[in-house]
Amino acid sequence: MTFVQKTHLHYQLLALTGEVDLHNSPQVRKQLLDIVKSGNSVIVDFSALTYIDSSGIATLVEAYNLAKNKQLSLTIVGARGAPLQVMELTHLNKVFPMIDSLDEIKG
């Protein structure tokens, strides 16, 4: 798993590639929480994500909650395949704002 962070409009974009599991989700957690703690809304790009397990989902939940408490947002873009199924299984697709492409984000 690798991730890349860059700025998109006034958001921080975190693009995940590969598989997020028990071993590497702590790294994602640290990155996400750092972004939110420094006052940025975040977009998590799932387009290159092939698999995410419960620890990854839990990390997203924690970051989303922290963001919400700080009046920031956490959005998921490009979810498909297994990661999308997991979001549906946990009903989190009804909680997280989920969009298909970055174009849907207005400046």
Added chain:
Amino acid sequence: MTSSNKSIIEVNNLVTHYGDRQILKDINFSVEKGEIRVIMGGSGSGKSTLLNHMLALLTPTSGSIVIDDVDVVNANRKTLLKLRQKMGVAFQGGALFSSMTVGENIKLPLQHHTQLDEHTIDIMTRLKLELMNLAGFEDLMPSELSGGMLKRAGLARAVIMDPKLLFFDEPSAGLDPVTAVELDELILKLRDAMNMTIIVVTHELESAFKIADKITVLFDGEIVITGTVDEIKNSEDIRIQNMINRRARDEHLDADEYIKRLTTGKN
């Protein structure tokens, strides 16, 4: 090995004994990744024994069991340990530890095998509880739960590490029909979303027909048939037909002997 490389479980020539008594007589079957396999059989058929051997809780007399490329019978501690972290087992009564809360029970594998942050572990636990319709139950003790809830809590613990393989011992036993159906749906959802390979040992026909990709039927320690639901239903084997139609075993009645047994109690 002649297995296709999709087989995640391969059992070859398995023979087991309990003391002097032979339980399993040359069992052969394989399970593919992502398959839901139901193992069925009456009491005494050896299905629980088969399960216990696959879980490496018992050692066979002869034969091999290979799970995810690991020779379970001969594996060393470390290899078996790594394999077990990829396997979840839901036991019949839940097998929860009575000295801890439900939440602590479910967290246990995570606390032992991972370095995840406490927050992550807590959320993961609650995610699984929600999935099992046990939201809010995490601070209760096992003694405060009903049989059905205990089973679901045991299942939550079994899947907490998102295992590749899930073994389920008699999921529907003791459950009311509604909960049993919900559990069946859960099994299907788990396979679809998490791509788990699921082995279910049961004697409940309805559940089996609903969830199974393939069914393996055991009689007296031998595999009678491994096939799809349709193949099972169309089987000409009389034992299978009896099982499906829930007919009692045909017993020949000797009138004189019967009266003798009734009146004297002697055989």
Added chain:
Amino acid sequence: MLTVIKNKIEHLGDVGINLVESSGRLGVFLFNILARLWMYRFPLEETIKQVLFIGAKTVPLILISGLFTGMVIALQFYDTLIRFGSVDLLGAAVAMSLIRELGPVMAALMVIARVGSATCAEIGIMRNEQQFDALDCMAIDSYHYVMLPRLLAAIVSVPLLTAMFDTFGIGGGYIVGVLIHGVSDGAFLVGMADTIVWNDVWMGIVKSFLFGLVIMWICLAKGFYLHIEQKQSGAVGVSQATTQAVVLSAVLMLFVDYIVSSLML
């Protein structure tokens, strides 16, 4: 006729084989538990929890039984000593008996009754409900996670409980001797201090340490091997195992008592 004798001898042989088998099993069990001391980290948290269950909750029982035991010994000794005109020795006699012998043995019996039976039942039920199978399947080592903390807790708690038993016993002796029968309090206490030597106390410590080990070892093993040793499973098996555990640990404890006494006296 010959068949009857043959059956009896076969039965005897079976008993013998079972005896050897269970002794071996007990030995391997203890070895497995102790091996976890260097295989994994020291289970501090779980051990402390068990010290709470085993030690702290047995204190009331120890205090009461210690008190009454001390009072009874004092009565018995008083009756004898007064005939020889040596009641001043009462303190020493009560203390010696308690510290060297009665304290360790009685405290151990109380622990067997309160902790031993409960532990055997708890472990036996765990076995019945497939909780050990669950631990195995979760790749959590039962010897390290369940057995070792309890064994360590027993080794720590029983000597401490014995010390409390001794103290309250001496206190009970004081009540009976000095307060009730009017023995000089100075003679009671000074006589005690003058006569007891370190070897007496050390003997008590060694005994109680070994008793704790033996009791917990046997009770854990009997519960753990329920499915192998007991003819009936379920609740009946648990009660059978518990009875056997209590009896065996008591007998073994007394045997160890004799060995230590003969070696250290």
